[in-house]
Amino acid sequence: MLTLIKDAEVYAPHYLGKKDVLFGGEKIIAIEENITLHHDTFINLVDGNGFILVPGFVDALVHFIGGGGEAGFASRTPEMHLTDATLNGITTVVGALGTDDISRTHADLVAKAKGLKQEGLNAFCHTGSYHLPIKTLTDSISKDIMFIDEVIGVGEVAIADHRGRQITAQQLAEVTAESRTAGLLSGKRGTVSIHVGSGDTQLTLLHEVAQTTELPLDMFYPTHMNRNSELLMAGIEFCIAGGTIDFTTSTTDYDLAHGELAAAEALAYCLEKGVADSQLTMSSDGHASLPIYDAHNNLIGFEVGQESSLLHAFQQAVLEFNVPLEQALMAITQNPAHILGLAKGQIKVAGDADIVLLRKEDLSVNSVWSNGQVMVLDRQIVQKGFFS
Template sequence: MLTLIKNVELFTPKKLGKRDVLFAGKTILAIEEDIEINSNLEFAIVDGQGFILAPGFVDSLVHFSGGGGEAGFASRTPQMNLTDATLYGITTVIGALGTDDVSRTHTDLVAKAKGLKQEGLNAFCHTGSYHLPIKTLGHSIRHDIMYIDEIIGVGEVAIADHRGTQPSVKELTTIAAEARTAGLLSGKRGTVSIHVGTGVEHLQLLHEVALSSEIPLSQFYPTHMNRNAELLTAGIAFCKAGGTIDFTTSTTEYDLANGELAAAEALAYCLDKGVNSQQLTMSSDGHASLPIYNEQNHLVGFEVGSESSLLGAFQQAVQQFNVPLDLALQSITSNPARILGLNKGEISVGRDADLVLLDANTLTPHSVWCNGQKMVESHKPLVSGFFS
């Protein structure tokens, strides 16, 4: 069916002003100042007055098959449901394993990605986890990236964290080289997602890989870069050397009171320091375990990440920290899509109709389309997951 959104404020994420947008099936057909339909075919017209039309959000780190729990087996986090994403404007998710790659497996991760795709979401994932040697679903990193459609990279590999296996320069270089080659051979990006802990070495290991090999810093995608001011400073230097960084929107009151910066604040701070907006992203870390450690690395609390935090951080960036709307949108749409090599995160003719209609005043999603299918209308799900 043809769908025409009329007189809407369009952000592609670049601001284009008032436009009409026409799509059918999963494809955007036209973007013009005024589109009229004269057809005996069935079509729907959506009044976009008072709304902003933006690309569907790309959440670059979600533990959608559930995460391991640092408080024992009972604390393993649950799986994500479809509406945990769609109700908050998210149309693309990238899953990963983290601390637990024993009771949580790649078999389940890829199966969950396929299930989310069956329900109507765009879903991808990484091979590997925090630990080395890298565990994979098939024979190797190359095999997984080349032959499994859903697998687009490696991660999240842990550095500067007491829960990781403390990788060497040589080990991380080998992983990045294998992922990069597999990406070249399969038309993927082969990005290496890096979990960065609170260790004082920060991103030094990534710089050493780039200095001692032909692997560029852009092959790595470090996340959790808003853990503290020192790490954020290291992240700014990483960007100025050619890398990109990601801020985690799920957090705890304890962590914020003990030095962590809100993702929106970190985004605004980096922009103020002159970092190119295309080098900055935000992700939810949804359904991850959020262990709270004191200075002695003793567990003192435990919470669970939420995909909804991505929307909250976007709203906070614009409404509280005065980040321009187009730059805030970039951080959760076109930027993560480009870094991961996905043909998502932008609105243009011929692209997939992954769209979110936002209330212009509150920036709350009113309607959400994924590949042209309407998933949410009037803040309520039209499509629910199999068990929700």
């Protein structure tokens, strides 16, 4: 079947104007001002008038097999289901382990990625976790990245956090070098996802690796950079030096009241300070544990990250903080895809048909296609997950 979306305002994520978009199979076939097909027997026609057509969202950090456990075994968070992503415009997810790499395993992570792919989503994951020496599915980072299609890099490695292993620059450099080489050998980027805690060392370790080795700074992808204003300023310096930073959209009222910035606010602030829009991203940290610690790192509360927060942060950036639509879209489509080395996040001829229709008035999700397969149509679930 072919699908033709007529008269939508297309953001690719850059604005293309009002266009018709034709796709079939998994690919976009044409983007034109007016596409007329003379035989409509095998055509799904969608009226895009009044809608904004954008790339499917790329969520660069999701704990899709669950995470956590900082409040004991009962606090291990549940896994993600397909519609947690698709109802919120997300067509690509990247999974990772976090604090718990004992009861959570890479076998589970890769199996879940394969399951989500079977259900129609684009799903990838990282090898490793918060801790070094690194744990892998096979016996090495190199084999995981080179021979497991879903594995695209390493992460999330924890720095500046009391839950991490307090790693050295040499340890991080060795992991990064292996990831980079394995990526080169397999046509992947081998990005190293970095969990940044609230410690005073901030991003010092990343700068040290870049300054004392041949490894480029843009191998690192630090997240949670909106944790506090001091870390955000360190993030701006990291961007000036050539890096990319990520803001976490899942948060708690307690954290926002105690210094954390909303991801949308952090995005707007960095753009105002002159950071290039290509260096900023947002991710949900969906289904991660959100432990709430006091000033002495005592656990005083616990919540769970939500994939829906990515859509809400995008809406907030545009509607509340006046971030231009193109730049807000870049942060959740093209930019994370680029830093992770994924051919996603753009509307273009011969590109993957990962497409979202948003309502103009409130930027809510109306319809979603992943690799040309309709997942949500007119706000109704079409493709259900096995358990969703």
